Amino acid sequence: MKVALFVTCLVDLMRPSVGFAALRLLEAAGCEVVVPESQTCCGQPAFNSGDRRAAIALAQKTIAEFEGFDYLVAPSGSCPDQIRTEYPGLFLDDPDWRRRAEALAARTCELTQFLADVLKVSSVPGEFDGNVTYHDSCTGLRSLGIKRQPRQLLDKVRGLSVKEMPEAESCCGFGGTFAVKFGDISAAIAERKCVNLQAAAADAVVGGDLGCLINIEGKLRRMGDETTRVLHVAEVLAGTNGKLV
């Protein structure tokens, strides 16, 4: 099975280890993984900012790069949602592109969804000495239905246990450009998320979207919490205590 890894622009820039962790997980599950070199961004920031033209241009670029593979997999809920849910609607007046968009949409997956539901993996390479609490990112949860999959996979990590936090499904306040445009509101929402996750008293908070994780980590540190680790689910599933060795 030929799987193309969509790294996502945030992982590319901020935390490449998430990309390598995803790569290891897919390979460990027996996939032939390709990383299309010319990939950049799915266009969601433009789409959500109201710039439809830019969103269309980036969608066409992404479709052309990824349509030749069996699956597109990304360590994120929001980019696959952009492709699955929004791409087809960008080409309402263009049947040819619409068909291509729909074809790619049908083969696009978030990483844990792909591992748990498509590949149905029975084991993962990761080990973790401690407990974690899981933050459900909004788009993955409410648009793609990702809830059970990461927990199911985390259960397979040796040494790890999951402790649920209150209001795990509440927004962390990131919201892309919202976090910058309305920094004070965003930080207030993030604070509530952090208080909730601290209540779980876990060693690490784990999530599937780097945007949320950067937001949460930034807020935890500003609140003086230097001990709760903030990790991407791919890092925990693939590494030893969240680190690739």
Add this chain to the structure above:
Amino acid sequence: MRSQAMFFQRRAGEALADPQLQKNFTGLRDKFVGMRARAVNAYERDFDELRDAGQAIRDRVLDNLDVWLELFEEKATQRGATVLWAKDGREICEQVVAIAQQHGAKKVIKSKSMLSEEAQLNVALTAAGIEPVETDLGEYILQLSGNEPPSHILAPAAHKNLDEVADLFAEKHGKPRKTEIPALTREAREALREHFLSADMGLSGGNFLIAETGSVALVTNEGNGRMVTTLPKVHVVITGIEKIVPTLEDFATLMRLLPRSATGQDISNYVSVCTGTKGADDSDGPEHTYFILVDNGRAGLVGSEFQPMLRCIRCGACMNHCPVYQSIGGHAYGWVYPGPMGSVLTSLYTGLENSLDLPHAATLCNQCGVVCPVRIPLPELLRKLREKQTERGLRPWSERLALSMWAWIAQRPGLYALATKIGVRYLNWLAGGADRIEVLGLAPGWTAGRDFPAPQGRTFKELYKQGQEKKT
């Protein structure tokens, strides 16, 4: 009401900085969210199927709104009511004042009507020498408190706590200060009773207009609606033209959705269906009934991509579940309706250019969309409003420039790789070896309230390429 939505940022900031308000919001949020969740879980059948049915009823009406409105007018007229049409807030005020004058009314008792807020009706009535008295407890509190605007569509005084109300009553009623809720409501009831008995005209909103019977349905918890609609000899109903439902049966279906979504009740304390004027055999009821059916921007949405917004049954669930509303309350939104539905309605009814922040003041978390009883895709509508702002060139040039530069680069992989390579090094230089950046000049909004974690140091693309080269 004149929109103050252009001051969103400042007023949101003020609300965040007010510890008392913040405490009030927390209590409110937990109450509303918890109550709805319990009611939905306890509902014996599938609540999502009920939401489908609710959406279908509303869509059926909106697809042929003119037909249903005509039927309503015919039926209501048959039952002795007078049906009037108002284009905007000014026409509402003119018509209400004219009705009051025609019947020699000096005092008008009101149950909650958001349209009266849209029209600033109290100001117009007062100017015409007619005394408006709000009888919904929340609205009454706000009226006493110097005509404050509501901050929530169900609980207009939601931003106030018990202590503040106790102080206000002691000051305005001139009676000893009370601190227990029952004592306070009793005091309000006593003050209002006098008004109920001496008013010449009653004015209400309407939760639904029922086309087949020409009736208005009122859903309340305080019983004041009953007084307003039955005691005075004149009853005026003001509603938006979109409030129509075809049949009583449809009304019953929507009534399964509304109280559960709004306050977590299986049914509200009072449900009144008022039809026409007092008949020969009726023991009570108004001698004159007027319906003022208001457009004020609604007709323009029919048939447009924003038509789904007209499905709204004003339950308030979207704001109760919105992380932004939960943090800043309702006043920052600047007009009559707050929260996600308010951001859409304010933009559409008072002008995109006057509410530039509202469609952007959302994380698009879709917490609103999944609780909306009539499945209004609120995040999608907010995003469409953002598109409209862009199309009309309403966004600040700096934002447009940044966005188009970024999009231009993202379409050129070589350039993009170079830009991110430089970007990552710049961020690391800012971090100065630490694992975080405390002040980010490019995004001060981010670092005002939290740190920005430092990137790992190289882009994925760089590292991946190195790895591939080593392999070969």
